[in-house]
Amino acid sequence: MTGSDVAASASAVDLADGEWHRLHPATPLLRGGFAFVAIAGFVLANLRERILGLFLGGGPGDGAGGDPIELIVRRGLIPLALVVVLLVLIVIVVVFWLSWRVHSFRITDELVEVRSGILFRTNRRGRLDRIQGINISRPLFARLFGAARLDVNVAGHDANVQLAYLSGRNADALRRLILQRASGSREPGGAAAPLEHDGSLGGMVTQRAREFVAPELDPQLAPPESVVTMHAGRLLGSTVLHDRTIIFVLLVIAAAVLAAAAHLFVVLFGVVPALLGVGSQIVRRFSRSLRYSIAATPDGVRVGYGLLSTNNDTIPPGRIHSVEIRQPLLWRPADWWEVRINVASHSDRQEGGRRSSTILPVGSRAEVFKVLELVLPGIVGDGSRELVVAGLARAVAGDGYTGSPRRAAVLRWFSWRRNGFALEPEAVLLRRGAIWRSLIAVPTARMQSVSLRQGPLLRMLRLADVHVHTVAGPIRAVLDDLDAAVAAGFFRDVAAGAVAAARRENVAHVANRARWQGMSRSHE
Amino acid sequence: MTETTDLPVTPRGGLDPVPGEWRRVSPRYIWVDLVGSIISGLAATAAATIPFWVTQFAVLLAIPAAVLVVALIVAAFTPRRVRAIGYRLRDDDLVVRRGIMFQRFAAVPYGRMQLVDINRGPLARALGLAELKLVTAAAASNITIPGLPMADAEQLRDRLVELAESRRAGL
Numbered sequence: 001m002t003g004s005d006v007a008a009s010a011s012a013v014d015l016a017d018g019e020w021h022r023l024h025p026a027t028p029l030l031r032g033g034f035a036f037v038a039i040a041g042f043v044l045a046n047l048r049e050r051i052l053g054l055f056l057g058g059g060p061g062d063g064a065g066g067d068p069i070e071l072i073v074r075r076g077l078i079p080l081a082l083v084v085v086l087l088v089l090i091v092i093v094v095v096f097w098l099s100w101r102v103h104s105f106r107i108t109d110e111l112v113e114v115r116s117g118i119l120f121r122t123n124r125r126g127r128l129d130r131i132q133g134i135n136i137s138r139p140l141f142a143r144l145f146g147a148a149r150l151d152v153n154v155a156g157h158d159a160n161v162q163l164a165y166l167s168g169r170n171a172d173a174l175r176r177l178i179l180q181r182a183s184g185s186r187e188p189g190g191a192a193a194p195l196e197h198d199g200s201l202g203g204m205v206t207q208r209a210r211e212f213v214a215p216e217l218d219p220q221l222a223p224p225e226s227v228v229t230m231h232a233g234r235l236l237g238s239t240v241l242h243d244r245t246i247i248f249v250l251l252v253i254a255a256a257v258l259a260a261a262a263h264l265f266v267v268l269f270g271v272v273p274a275l276l277g278v279g280s281q282i283v284r285r286f287s288r289s290l291r292y293s294i295a296a297t298p299d300g301v302r303v304g305y306g307l308l309s310t311n312n313d314t315i316p317p318g319r320i321h322s323v324e325i326r327q328p329l330l331w332r333p334a335d336w337w338e339v340r341i342n343v344a345s346h347s348d349r350q351e352g353g354r355r356s357s358t359i360l361p362v363g364s365r366a367e368v369f370k371v372l373e374l375v376l377p378g379i380v381g382d383g384s385r386e387l388v389v390a391g392l393a394r395a396v397a398g399d400g401y402t403g404s405p406r407r408a409a410v411l412r413w414f415s416w417r418r419n420g421f422a423l424e425p426e427a428v429l430l431r432r433g434a435i436w437r438s439l440i441a442v443p444t445a446r447m448q449s450v451s452l453r454q455g456p457l458l459r460m461l462r463l464a465d466v467h468v469h470t471v472a473g474p475i476r477a478v479l480d481d482l483d484a485a486v487a488a489g490f491f492r493d494v495a496a497g498a499v500a501a502a503r504r505e506n507v508a509h510v511a512n513r514a515r516w517q518g519m520s521r522s523h524e
Numbered sequence: 525m526t527e528t529t530d531l532p533v534t535p536r537g538g539l540d541p542v543p544g545e546w547r548r549v550s551p552r553y554i555w556v557d558l559v560g561s562i563i564s565g566l567a568a569t570a571a572a573t574i575p576f577w578v579t580q581f582a583v584l585l586a587i588p589a590a591v592l593v594v595a596l597i598v599a600a601f602t603p604r605r606v607r608a609i610g611y612r613l614r615d616d617d618l619v620v621r622r623g624i625m626f627q628r629f630a631a632v633p634y635g636r637m638q639l640v641d642i643n644r645g646p647l648a649r650a651l652g653l654a655e656l657k658l659v660t661a662a663a664a665s666n667i668t669i670p671g672l673p674m675a676d677a678e679q680l681r682d683r684l685v686e687l688a689e690s691r692r693a694g695l
Contacts, residue, residue: 155661449632449662450631454538454626454627455626464539471661472664487539488540492541492542498633499616503616506635
């Protein structure tokens with residue numbers, strides 16, 4: 001694919017000059033890539049014998065006859081058939097070319113915009129100051145072409161502006177440029193010049209090979225180093241001991257016993273799809289996490305995932321709405337933990353690189369703290385470190401958490417002791433679960449609202465629930481069954497904390513907006 | 525604006541995290557809520573007769589009977605429930621309360637409001653009422669103030685939008 005060099009010749013700075021630009025020339029092929037490969041494979045598989053026969057000298061008349069090609073050959077329609085095939089090919093190429101022509105994007109100082117479609121035109125733009133994160137993913141097929149997909153996530157459901165596909169080197173430089181503009185600094189700041197290769201075929205091949213192996217597309221932009229290294233052994237161990245794996249094994253055993261002992265083979269029809277689903281989840285988690293990396297960059301936290309199809313997510317600071325540290329039951333002897341986050345952007349992706357809410361698939365306690373320092377900077381400081389440690393441990397009197405009263409044991413048999421909260425100026429910590437331990441941290445600056453609820457049963461027990469509302473995600477920051485008076489006080493304090501944080505942020509935001517307005521005015 | 529009372533209905537032993545004065549919604553909202561709960565109660569009762577129609581066991585008629593009793597109790601408590609709806613504009617946030625049996629209090633800082641909706645159903649429109657819905661970035665917030673007279677609703681919306689604008693923060 002020599003065409004890739006056309007896109008690559010334009011540097012990232014040129015691509016972000018506010019004019020309309022086209023994407024990687026292989027884009028239509030890559031987007032329809034799997035379908036294309038599948039069709040080609042199907043045709044080849046059907047023609048295999050004929051092609052073999054052609055090369056090995058066997059006559060076409062050996063076959064059973066009656067298939068379309070046999071018919072064509074016998075009636076002497078070969079020229080016509082060739083013309084038809086040629087026409088179809090031309091139409092496909094023209095459609096591909098047209099769709100590539102009309103698919104263009106531009107990046108100005110304030111927005112990123114994509115337009116596409118031949119018959120049904122779509123146009124999507126996102127504001128740079130609303131960016132929630134940027135994701136670069138490289139599906140296996142695209143990697144062969146040195147192409148990458150850039151996703152600009154804006155707040156909201158399925159609110160991502162997708163630049164698919166760009167040449168890999170440009171994707172990295174563009175990400176950096178967009179993030180710089182999103183954070184408000186306009187100077188290119190030594191925007192990395194794309195790597196030049198010498199143009200020879202050999203140079204291009206080594207370039208591709210290097211890109212294929214490199215975890216980051218451009219070595220110059222590579223983050224200093226991942227703060228967590230994933231050991232294959234630990235990943236394997238954690239996968240085996242994960243709740244999901246245990247459920248999977250139990251399901252397999254149950255299905256096998258039912259099928260063998262009771263001759264209920266019908267059971268298999270119901271169970272097999274479920275098993276396939278759970279099994280593929282387990283395998284996917286494992287293969288994705290093998291080349292996991294997390295690092296701090298000037299633009300935000302960068303999380304890398306994936307073995308064959310790689311995925312690289314950058315979350316600018318202040319975009320993480322809540323964090324949960326949790327532990328599947330059997331991980332406790334090894335002191336392993338998993339860290340998940342809620343972010344404001346949820347993009348539906350059909351293909352491989354889905355944005356993951358798991359920011360640390362498995363890590364030791366020390367690694368959890370390293371990750372927390374990245375995702376909650378200034379919150380997990382020296383003062384509150386002990387609180388986090390206590391949040392991961394068995395409840396002790398005077399550990400900083402206000403827990404549930406003893407009468408809550410009616411509803412929370414084991415976890416009433418651990419069930420509790422701690423309120424810091426920067427974050428709310430919710431500690432939950434005795435068997436499946438979990439600790440949720442919600443930065444006060446990201447809280448949306450807070451609610452307090454009580455039903456008849458809880459009223460009899462003089463208990464109440466508090467729910468801290470954050471953007472939608474896997475984490476629900478709820479603390480059930482607190483003492484009613486304590487819960488009311490907690491509700492008041494959280495509401496006050498949210499107001500204080502919102503006011504602090506408002507001051508910063510007004511300053512920021514003034515700068516934006518001044519900027520756009522000067523731009524006009 | 526709407527009438528202000530010392531306290532809306534607070535159940536004995538119930539929660540009252542932010543004691544003080546609450547604004548209450550229009551008493552006319554009782555009719556809207558009553559008609560809504562009667563319709564849904566009848567629908568639930570009708571649905572509960574399905575097991576009986578399928579099996580023809582007379583015992584199963586106990587299910588719709590029980591549903592009907594619950595629906596009647598819900599309808600009977602409508603006036604109290606509506607009186608328990610309250611809201612308060614504090615300096616920096618809006619606090620909303622609802623419910624007697626199932627109490628819920630919610631507080632939203634003005635800066636977190638993304639938009640303010642006014643919804644009007646057919647019956648509420650006939651009575652000149654409207655519902656205010658506050659949307660934040662969190663779907664769980666779910667903050668509505670039903671039963672506001674139309675003029676009040678618009679006034680409150682404008683006030684809230686103004687407050688939200690002056691205290692605008694990010695997400």
